[in-house]
Amino acid sequence: MVENCAAGGMRWDEAMLSRMQLQSTSDQQNLDLYAPIAASAPTAVTPEQGAVWAYPQPEDSLDEVAFTMAGALLGRIHLSGRILELKPEARALVHEAVAVYKAIRADLPQAVPSWPLGLPAWDDPWIALALHTPATTYLTAWRRPGTDATATLHLSQLRGTAARVDLLYPSVGRAVPAWTPDTAELSLTLPTAPSAVLLRITPADPCAP
Helix, strand or coil, X not given: CCEECCCCCCCCCHHHHCCCCXXXXXXXXXXXXXXXXXXXXXXXXXXXXXXXXXXXCCCCCHHHHHHHHHCCCCCEEXXXXXXXXXXXXXXXXXXXXXXXXXXXXXXXHHCEEECCCCCCCCCCCEEEEEEECCCCEEEEEEECCCCCCEEEXXXXXXXXXXXXXXXXXXXXCCCEEEEEXXXXXXXXXXXXCCEXXXXXXXXXXXXXX
């Protein structure tokens, strides 16, 4: 397996991508700054090929560890950082993230990306990336410090669809999602910042009670 590490050199051309199984998206280790990079990566590389680094550190809070790990779940997760020095609760978040990634990674090659808040700018307080498969939508949302706790995300592909929204990661997260099918809007509240979540949105079974 060969990886193209030319993230900083911006050599993401077709010639390189056609020959390398992996494309490193960045060597950025600041979790807050990696969010717009991870969210924008599918503009240039397929999710299953785009390597997103996750660098959980012992000094990080649990919210920061989840923020770091969530950012890699819709790409090709590259786990680094001082894992052995993490406290048990933080290591549990890492283990959970890897398990979630293994559960969804088979869906990523057939997924089509969209940006429910538009393509992210470097300083955007809220960032979101959605990957749509024929049966499921996966959505990662990041809330960075200095912004309101609630954002409205637009998912026009699901307009008119009654849907179920499940929190995939972190399972202990306090995210509050509310889906409005008529306007294709997802209201999402994340009480703390920084924080990030991975949601799964699936059409609701009309026969379910």
